[in-house]
Amino acid sequence: MAFVPEDDEHHSANSTYRAPGSPTWAERETLLGKQLDRPPPGLQRPEDRCHAAYAIFFSLGVGGMLPWNFFVTAKEYWAFKLRNCSSSASRRDPEDSDILNYFESYLAIASTVPSLLCLVANFLLVNRVPVQVRVLASLVVTLSIFVVMSVLVKVDTSSWTRGFFTVTIICMAIVSGSATIFNSSVFGLTGSFPMRNAQALISGGAMGGTISAVASLVDLAASNDVRDSALAFFLTAVVFLGLCMGLYLLLPRLEYARYHMKSVGPVHVFSGEEGLTPDSLHSPLVASKSVESHTPPLRPILKKTAGLGFCIIYLFFVTALIFPAISTNIESLHKSSGSPWTTKFFVPLTTFLLLNFSDLCGRQITAWIQLPGPNSKVLPVLSLLRTGLIPLFVLCNYQPRVHLTTVVFQSDIYPMLFTCLLGLSNGYLSTLALIYGPKIVPRELAEATGVVMSFYIYVGLMLGSACSALLEHLI
Template sequence: MEISQKIGSSSEDEPTECNVLLASSEHGVSSVKHPIVPDRETNLGDIPEDRFYGVYFIFLFLGMASLLPWNFFITAKSYFQFKLRNTSIPASEFNDPDEETNLQILFESYLATSSTITNLTCVFLTAIFVRKIPLKVRMIASLCLVICLFGLTSVLVKLDSNNWQKTFFIVTIASAAVINGGTAILTGSIFGFSCRFPRSYTQACMMGQAIGGTFAAVAGILALAGGSSVIDSAFGYFLTATVISVVSLLAYILLYYLPFSKYHMTEVVSGVKSINNDESHTVPQGHCEFYGEIIKQIWKQGVCVCIVFTITLACFPAVSASIRSVTYVKGDSWTDKYFTPVICFLLFNLGDWVGRTATSWISLPSDRHSYIMLLLCCLRVAFIPLLMFCNAEPRSHLNVVFDHDAWPITFILLLGLTNGYFGTRVMIYAPQRVTWGQAEAAGVIMAFMLTLGLALGSGLSFLIVKLL
């Protein structure tokens, strides 16, 4: 029995010998001319078993590690506000809007802009050079970079920066940008790498990202409940991210020693088997021809994933995090302290996690109905006005239409569910439409389209907030 069957894939989703379905009219991919594994010297009976689902859980963990850094930067908002506060007032009043400094005002926009630029640039370069730079080099270099800079960020937490706030601001923005660039390379490489395996392993990467978001949301709530200081909480966030990055590096290296992963990492080049490294990227096909052929097969899936994450980032967290309870009372335990962390961050991430998990047993619409999938992804644009007409503050142009807390709870949960389900579904479908030799590049291209959606959605969120 194949590993994807054990993990819960449906009969329609059963993988072939390597990751993806052969061309068949049943799945609407008759334009694929070659089997995915044309030269494999072994047959299905020779595939090693993924013992104890070890490789599956490594991909799950790598997916979590790829998104956890950004989630911790968002969760540590109070810490950055504290570090950049007006030092002439009591430290306990660092969140007073009347005493807000320019650095506090500018921090989030600079963080979002710099991180988006490096994220998009690095994942684009990963897509371009996927055949030139070996996977092992990309993965190890990006993880080492993230580990070093998170270590630096953890050290900065404990330093008194009151007398050099501008330097702290610049160093933090620069390190966050580089960290996000490193995680972008990591994300693109992970998705490309997972496409060499049965489809359930791409799903594992997507689920890992949702778990990372949920983990960060729970950590933030527990920090509030425990009454931890902003410094201690931030140190815990960044130290945790550093440790997880170190473990991710060790877990990735372990893949080169496990029989199941070694089997799927092995290519046949000119009749000689080789593990994915420099020689395995030597493909005689030109760049334009190579990428053009892939894009021709997966453009609909790429557009779908871009639309899904554009709409999600347009709403979350910019609009959804600004929604207040209609019964808001300043200082109240629920409406003032826990409403946003629970309803916005935790509820969305739980919905996202459930949506991604649901792709294990639901595969509708199928890949042959790709235009229906595209339509469904576009219909998610309705979440933007729905959330705008909730009790989001501050607002000066629109009236509140949905004046009960049940509305934002419903909308945010559905936003997470549909984001997780549709995003994962199209990420799984894309590599099925290309040959095995193109699968890694197809995965990286899909990761680029996902990142492009994040960038477009982040930019759109600024306009939406202004329209409230």
């Protein structure tokens, strides 16, 4: 790894920048990795003893994604609660059948639209509301909703099924919004830490999905009542959310965390914001002319992260287009045999567990391999290549089929293979793009950039969820 002489570098609290006229680090992929997280000369960075901060961020990632995953994974429970709609659909309203058949799409839309709005609000609140307040408030709201859902598990809703559907969608919207504020705030916080901590948070999110999938399988095997399974899901989420509160309060007590969480000063708005460079943020002449603002400057962040943003949006667009609306409706070709593998366990194993585990593996690989770099043309090319996964899933045994009646892949191994490719590619490529974002801006903008990177995620999820409903009607 090549380094330039010390007098040819300018150091910020977040990155190393070269003097004007020299190639920037972003133009040289070999400078990625440890140099991005190298502390300024003369400052001794504390060690992360026993990897405590890494473990805390990993656990926060689990708690941040567990609520959404439990909502999505409890498919049998929602079908049980909403089945009264379709039981007499032929005698009543066709809309009743639509509620049950396309429930996953409605759930996906209810989760992504509020998330997008809350991300915008969180960006505006970055410098107005302390991160601790945002994180803890979002955890309290999410925990409260899961307590309500736990109570509803034991309530007979057969006489007000449509009302239960409405309550569920509203709860999903609130959970998604509060979880988004939590996730984006914590991810923004990792912008002030070395990249390995952001990677821990992102990998923790995939572990949350894996835990929910394993919990689903255990509950299905141990319980014959889907209500008991759902209750175990929701109570587990309550426990994890409470754990997240304790771990987040513990984080500032670590010397390593205090070093990276120290105040970096107010963000400034400049008259020539289009030409904002990392060095200009630290120039006394420019800073003296700046005006303090409660809103971080958005234009330089978008300009700096545009390429990574495109990759993130498209990666999650393809993933949300396929999962859960398409992949969870792919049935075993031997379902008529009646075996538990082809009926009860096929979707939980081949979709939820396999996807989340492969996604976790892809994210964890980035802890050791960080290629391609942020300016590489390979990253967007690999993102676009994932488009080919869409027809592969459609041509599996998706049911019910109305327009595309031909099933090309006549084996259960194919959806398993395609799910592995979907998860690995999503985990690896999205994690790379996400951890690069806050590291290519000055530390003053790191938290706001983390929120913007989360915004890219939810744009992709929203577009994918909306298109998945259309794709389902076309199959």
